[in-house]
Amino acid sequence: MTSALFSPIRLAELDLVNRIVVSPMCQYSADDGVGNDWHLNHLGTLSNSGAALVVIEATGIERRGRITHGCLGLYSDDCQAALAHMIAHCRRYGTAKLGIQLAHAGRKASAQRPWEGAQPLKSGDDPWETIAPSAIPFGPGWPTPREMSSADMERARDGFVAAARRAIRAGIDAIELHGAHGYLLHSFLSPISNKRSDEYGGSPDGRMRFPLEVAEAVRAVVPKSMPLGARITGNDWVEGGLTPADAVSFASALKNVGIDFVCISSGGIIAEARPNMVANINVGFAEEVKRKAGIPTRAVGLIATPKRAQAIVAEGRADMVALARAMLDNPHWGWHAAKVLGAEVARPKQYQRAAPNLWAGAMFQD
Numbered sequence: 001m002t003s004a005l006f007s008p009i010r011l012a013e014l015d016l017v018n019r020i021v022v023s024p025m026c027q028y029s030a031d032d033g034v035g036n037d038w039h040l041n042h043l044g045t046l047s048n049s050g051a052a053l054v055v056i057e058a059t060g061i062e063r064r065g066r067i068t069h070g071c072l073g074l075y076s077d078d079c080q081a082a083l084a085h086m087i088a089h090c091r092r093y094g095t096a097k098l099g100i101q102l103a104h105a106g107r108k109a110s111a112q113r114p115w116e117g118a119q120p121l122k123s124g125d126d127p128w129e130t131i132a133p134s135a136i137p138f139g140p141g142w143p144t145p146r147e148m149s150s151a152d153m154e155r156a157r158d159g160f161v162a163a164a165r166r167a168i169r170a171g172i173d174a175i176e177l178h179g180a181h182g183y184l185l186h187s188f189l190s191p192i193s194n195k196r197s198d199e200y201g202g203s204p205d206g207r208m209r210f211p212l213e214v215a216e217a218v219r220a221v222v223p224k225s226m227p228l229g230a231r232i233t234g235n236d237w238v239e240g241g242l243t244p245a246d247a248v249s250f251a252s253a254l255k256n257v258g259i260d261f262v263c264i265s266s267g268g269i270i271a272e273a274r275p276n277m278v279a280n281i282n283v284g285f286a287e288e289v290k291r292k293a294g295i296p297t298r299a300v301g302l303i304a305t306p307k308r309a310q311a312i313v314a315e316g317r318a319d320m321v322a323l324a325r326a327m328l329d330n331p332h333w334g335w336h337a338a339k340v341l342g343a344e345v346a347r348p349k350q351y352q353r354a355a356p357n358l359w360a361g362a363m364f365q366d
């Protein structure tokens with residue numbers, strides 16, 4: 001039996017053995033941006049999940065671009081050395097290729113970790129000044145960010161480029177830019193958070209200008225052979241915000257500057273937006289982007305079961321699927337999906353005796 005989910009795909013010159021991706025997941029556990037044993041454990045486990053690609057969490061391209069004090073960064077030699085160690089560890093013990101999501105949190109930076117409340121840092125907690133396209137807070141109780149000057153934009157753009165260079169030096173296989181969830185690049189795109197009157201605001205072209213400049217600058221330093229993608233928003237879920245049609249325009253523009261794939265997520269532009277959390281929440285948006293922009297597309301959001309994931313790829317609604325919470329719940333999700341769908345998946349030799357053909361399902365007899 002052939003499985004669409006377990007069929008290979010090539011992005012730029014990177015061959016992925018199947019269409020399953022571990023979605024980037026912040027761990028809020030780094031020390032001044034530097035990864036540690038937690039990351040080795042987390043990523044090492046997920047690199048044996050059966051997914052072809054594991055995307056490392058949103059990684060701040062500058063110190064003030066982290067969401068929390070615990071977020072990974074890629075702005076120092078120590079950050080880079082820790083990333084190189086994580087990648088080497090995953091390659092040695094796991095089967096997945098490794099990607100990284102480069103991010104700047106913009107007006108959502110300087111926040112508490114989720115288990116501390118996910119609110120803005122208080123005065124005694126070493127908060128920092130946040131920056132954004134316009135001086136509009138993320139929500140009630142959030143600090144007003146400083147409107148970015150052209151020097152701030154240049155610094156952020158250069159920061160993305162420098163972080164991409166560091167990721168390449170650390171041995172990464174793929175890079176993606178975080179253009180969703182209300183963080184800096186998304187906040188330039190959305191009319192909800194971008195009220196600028198210069199050439200970086202106003203019309204859709206104006207609002208796209210800065211994120212596209214970043215994508216173009218990063219593309220210039222990432223070898224053509226290495227996939228460079230972007231996570232973008234399919235819907236702001238806010239009256240007057242971005243819609244699936246905007247996602248199609250942005251994905252088309254990204255394709256024109258040489259971006260190899262997009263991942264369609266949604267939400268996060270304001271604190272009050274509450275999307276309707278239903279299965280396959282972003283798949284319709286991904287399908288529209290794939291069809292109209294003609295760029296390899298990944299869907300994410302409540303794609304928790306093998307049959308659901310398989311159907312999305314088999315029906316051509318997206319080229320890949322990314323899973324987050326289901327992977328945390330079951331870090332061998334891909335192995336179980338292979339069993340359900342009758343497909344093959346690589347396991348480390350130490351775990352090969354868990355392959356279904358070696359115990360013929362006898363464990364489930366009663």
Ligand SMILES: Cc1cc2nc3c(=O)[nH]c(=O)nc-3n(C[C@H](O)[C@H](O)[C@H](O)COP(=O)(O)O)c2cc1C
Pocket residue numbers: 023024025026027057058101178181231265300301302303322323324325326
């Ligand atoms: C613990 C956790 C951390 C996350 N961190 C990130 C992140 O770093 N970057 C990102 O784009 N999305 C992040 N997300 C969102 C997921 O990547 C994913 O888009 C979302 O959880 C929906 O997928 P799911 O239903 O499979 O969990 C995070 C989600 C979780 C649960």
